[in-house]
Amino acid sequence: MGNPVLVAGVGVISAIGKNTAESLDALESGRAGMGEMHWLNSVHKSKLPVAEVNLNNEDLASLGGLPSSVSRTALLSIIAAKEALADAAIDNLEHLRVGFISANTVGGMDKTENFFSEFISNPQKGKLRDVIHHECGSITELVADHLGIRHYISTISTACSSSANSIFFAARLIKNNILDVAVAGGTDALTKFTLNGFNTLMILDPEFCKPFDENRRGLNLGEGAGYVVLVSDRLISSLKKQPYCSLSGYCNANDAYHQTASSPEGTGSFLAMKGALKQSGLNPSDISYINLHGTGTQNNDISEGTAIKLLFDGHYPKMSSTKSFTGHTLGASGGVEAVFSVLAIRHGFVYPNLRLTTPMKELPFVPEIKFLKNEKIDHVLSNSFGFGGNCSSLIFSKLK
Amino acid sequence: MQVFIKSASSISPQKTFGQSSFLTEPVEYAGKKLTCIEPDYSGIIDSKLIRRMSRIIKMGVAAAAASLKEAKITMPDAIITATAYGCLEDTEIFLKKMIQNKEEMLSPTAFIQSTHNTVGAQIALMLKCHNYNNTFVNRGFSFESAILDAILMLQENENNHVLAGAADEIIDTSHSILSRFGLYKNEPVSNFDLLQSGTKGTMNGEGATFFVLTNQASKENQAALDAISTFYKPQSITETEKNILSFLKEQSTDINEIDIIITGKNGDSRGDEIYQRLSHSVFKTKKQVHYKYLCGEYPTSTAFALWVAIKILKHQSIPSILGMNSDSGKPIKRILIYNHHQNLHHSLFLLSAC
Numbered sequence: 001m002g003n004p005v006l007v008a009g010v011g012v013i014s015a016i017g018k019n020t021a022e023s024l025d026a027l028e029s030g031r032a033g034m035g036e037m038h039w040l041n042s043v044h045k046s047k048l049p050v051a052e053v054n055l056n057n058e059d060l061a062s063l064g065g066l067p068s069s070v071s072r073t074a075l076l077s078i079i080a081a082k083e084a085l086a087d088a089a090i091d092n093l094e095h096l097r098v099g100f101i102s103a104n105t106v107g108g109m110d111k112t113e114n115f116f117s118e119f120i121s122n123p124q125k126g127k128l129r130d131v132i133h134h135e136c137g138s139i140t141e142l143v144a145d146h147l148g149i150r151h152y153i154s155t156i157s158t159a160c161s162s163s164a165n166s167i168f169f170a171a172r173l174i175k176n177n178i179l180d181v182a183v184a185g186g187t188d189a190l191t192k193f194t195l196n197g198f199n200t201l202m203i204l205d206p207e208f209c210k211p212f213d214e215n216r217r218g219l220n221l222g223e224g225a226g227y228v229v230l231v232s233d234r235l236i237s238s239l240k241k242q243p244y245c246s247l248s249g250y251c252n253a254n255d256a257y258h259q260t261a262s263s264p265e266g267t268g269s270f271l272a273m274k275g276a277l278k279q280s281g282l283n284p285s286d287i288s289y290i291n292l293h294g295t296g297t298q299n300n301d302i303s304e305g306t307a308i309k310l311l312f313d314g315h316y317p318k319m320s321s322t323k324s325f326t327g328h329t330l331g332a333s334g335g336v337e338a339v340f341s342v343l344a345i346r347h348g349f350v351y352p353n354l355r356l357t358t359p360m361k362e363l364p365f366v367p368e369i370k371f372l373k374n375e376k377i378d379h380v381l382s383n384s385f386g387f388g389g390n391c392s393s394l395i396f397s398k399l400k
Numbered sequence: 401m402q403v404f405i406k407s408a409s410s411i412s413p414q415k416t417f418g419q420s421s422f423l424t425e426p427v428e429y430a431g432k433k434l435t436c437i438e439p440d441y442s443g444i445i446d447s448k449l450i451r452r453m454s455r456i457i458k459m460g461v462a463a464a465a466a467s468l469k470e471a472k473i474t475m476p477d478a479i480i481t482a483t484a485y486g487c488l489e490d491t492e493i494f495l496k497k498m499i500q501n502k503e504e505m506l507s508p509t510a511f512i513q514s515t516h517n518t519v520g521a522q523i524a525l526m527l528k529c530h531n532y533n534n535t536f537v538n539r540g541f542s543f544e545s546a547i548l549d550a551i552l553m554l555q556e557n558e559n560n561h562v563l564a565g566a567a568d569e570i571i572d573t574s575h576s577i578l579s580r581f582g583l584y585k586n587e588p589v590s591n592f593d594l595l596q597s598g599t600k601g602t603m604n605g606e607g608a609t610f611f612v613l614t615n616q617a618s619k620e621n622q623a624a625l626d627a628i629s630t631f632y633k634p635q636s637i638t639e640t641e642k643n644i645l646s647f648l649k650e651q652s653t654d655i656n657e658i659d660i661i662i663t664g665k666n667g668d669s670r671g672d673e674i675y676q677r678l679s680h681s682v683f684k685t686k687k688q689v690h691y692k693y694l695c696g697e698y699p700t701s702t703a704f705a706l707w708v709a710i711k712i713l714k715h716q717s718i719p720s721i722l723g724m725n726s727d728s729g730k731p732i733k734r735i736l737i738y739n740h741h742q743n744l745h746h747s748l749f750l751l752s753a754c
Binding site: 042043105107112113116117119120123124128130131136137138140141144146150151152153154155156157158159165169172173176178192193196197199200201252253254255256257258259260267268320365380386387388389390 | 402450479484485486491494495496498499500502503504506507508511512514515516517518520524525527528529530531532533534535536537538539541542544545548549552555556577578580581630631632633744
């Protein structure tokens, strides 16, 4: 297995809070982040609920320190990344090999949309500053530059599994002695492009989503950012505080079934979970909690549920989809849910799966619907599955 | 760790795809961009799928398929794709419709195919490949990240074959927007004269290039990739020089052992100054060839540079279009590729003959 990669810091922003403390408070009190659109200016405003971060771009800018004119995706990213770095409180960062491995799905699309509406009427029109950060990597670099991270920078985009893969890649860079420290995760702001894209697929719930419910109708889109600070165990003696846990397993597999739909048997999800277990040297019965991908679509939940049934039959861990709080934050979801998984281990929490009233007929297990405290949470499995069949699972483990 | 290149396949603005000859008939372009010479896809991709695929998907999938075929690999252990801009054509179609139709009456097809992982996903789908699949999208580091990931995969697992590559496309809109940033030449120029122009701006380019990498030594391998390194926003030319020298030192070699340096010179006087300076310092007295007048400038162009390096090592000859005569029978053992993308993303690849 090699030496473990440790989680030294976490940072998160989503519709349920602008930091980990606010997020935990919302998770404990069952306060979901969905509501009517405030900041996104879409014709679907009154029809489609979304889980927006409850701050406008100016407020996000003053919180994170980037100019309010840049993409909201970068504004969200810097806030969570800064929280994670501050939380990790690593001394002498400037003497270490530090990387920033981020993820997002549509880069600076929120600004490109503004640019494009003028550009299509006249190709000489549209403000170039609105399109200069269109590329996914440009969002990462805005944040890396602000954080002063220069040693290694990368961006992954594998749809909804993007930031699980960035955490995975960062861990391998540390294990292979290329980096000492990595800030890894992802970010995505709501855009009209993605909202309309998902809407054409008819997988958006006009009500608040109900993951793993028999009567689920689809997902709610959300926005946010989530990052973990991963450190090499070579650094453990120099850390000022006890790391949260280790990232003990990870696996990436492809469903190879359809560009957007998951296979009914959940081949990709099954292989990702199984591979992560194998890598961590754990058995299914060792897992204390699964943070489900659980989007709330018909297709995802039966596919993921079927894969879990196959792998965990006989010893189902507690599980829940925190997308019932945050909505589906797409390229950020793996990062946001990694943070929740890490905090579940630290505090002994199991988060509730909100609005689940009728369990799915096909599945022999039911996700947890209450917030549980003082649980013995040793190993958490976090699932992220996406378009293009990209499936990734991460396992976080309590330090012995 | 040293890995080997089993195959390399490129769809580029030159006659590179499915050719046994190596850049013997260079193609001239006049204007601001070089676009790919696309093959007949019917023998490569299922005809039902071709109709739905945008250009970047077709080019990416075809280059990947050809690379697997050449390596005689039916199921790679990983598929790793790089793209800086992603699927621009489908992104534009959906964005334009969304704005024109005021978010009503949209069809999902373009959206579905607009995600950055579409090329990698379509390759997996075509092969029914359930293995590791990742897509890197960090501008001038996209391809470098993909190759590093491939090397790590080969280091972590035994007997692996990794399919890795890059794809980026030009669409009219992206060309028009990038032109407004002043990236391309104002005056008409032939790509053959691009590097001598001495003015600002370069020519736009595109391409899809895939490789099969392996950790198994074999006589059939085309080249060895000894190492790769990237550095971001160096603060001075001195830092760049230092990084190049220490990269070579880490590989227990030095500049004297390099037979050819392939640089990313692109004819833009602003960025070429760096290559100029290096010619008088660390690259002094070394043979240098340049590749961007053959493929144009784009963030994942180093995939084309890697293709060129592999072919030079395999054929043990340098095509005359690269402006350098092959030395009389002296073997070409080591090649260094150095590129910078807008002086932000700098990358180094070190290769050896097998």
